Amino acid sequence: MPEEVQWAKSFGKAWRERVGENPQEPGYTVMMTDTDTDTGESAELTDRKLALAWIYGDVVHHDRGRREEAGAFSLFERYRAAVPLVAFTMVHSMALLNKIRALQRQGVITLPPGVFDQEVVLKSTTWTGIGRAFQAAVGTPAPVDAVADFPEGWAPVGVREGAEAVSREPTGGNAVQE
Known part of the structure; x- marks a missing residue:
């Protein structure tokens, strides 16, 4: 030693x-x-x-x-x-x-089983995620968490404020307004 x-x-x-x-x-x-x-x-x-x-x-x-x-x-x-x-x-x-x-x-040291088998290298450096972007005026309260409905004043990016939006079931996260 x-x-x-x-x-x-x-x-x-x-x-x-x-x-x-x-x-x-x-x-x-x-x-x-x-x-x-x-x-x-x-x-x-x-x-x-x-x-x-x-x-x-x-x-x-x-x-x-x-x-x-x-x-x-x-x-x-x-x-x-x-x-x-x-x-x-x-x-x-x-x-x-x-x-x-x-x-x-x-046998000088003992490490937990599998410590050398854990993945540490990424096979890809490109990630794609599907998401939706929403906008609101500065000062509009943000949703309280990822599953809560958006407070009044939020709309998808590209939808003008006051335009009629149709709700549909979210695929996870906040309800989607289109």
């Missing part, structure tokens, strides 16, 4: 040094000056900040602050900085999974 503990410690250290917020591994810094304006605006960011701006700002669209910090740099610069970081996390994630599988086979 001491060998596995040492492996886990060194793996964790390598991960934190490469992927953590304050990496120990030196990368590069990109510096730019805007020559198209009279302001001479310049900016500089490390590869780590550019990579995280691409991951969390461009891809996930969650962290506006990171994206704004990297706004002076092109999508290409952000993407180029992210590629090595994403590759590192993928390779090391697979190494961790292989280590866990080996420990399970050796």
Whole structure:
């Protein structure tokens, strides 16, 4: 077991040094000056900040602050900085999974049955759903839940307010007005 503990410690250290917020591994810094304006605006960011701006700002669209910090740099610069970081996390994630599988086979750890059989990969990246869109004036109360009738003032998109609507049985969710 001491060998596995040492492996886990060194793996964790390598991960934190490469992927953590304050990496120990030196990368590069990109510096730019805007020559198209009279302001001479310049900016500089490390590869780590550019990579995280691409991951969390461009891809996930969650962290506006990171994206704004990297706004002076092109999508290409952000993407180029992210590629090595994403590759590192993928390779090391697979190494961790292989280590866990080996420990399970050796009986060093016990995981719930079927843990390696659960689906985690999507076979399709295209989804189609059937739905209906409704509209109402700003301030009109929303339905209380997905099965309640729409409050007064709601109509399907494309039906003018006040036009006669015909109710029909819903196939699930709110009653449909046509």
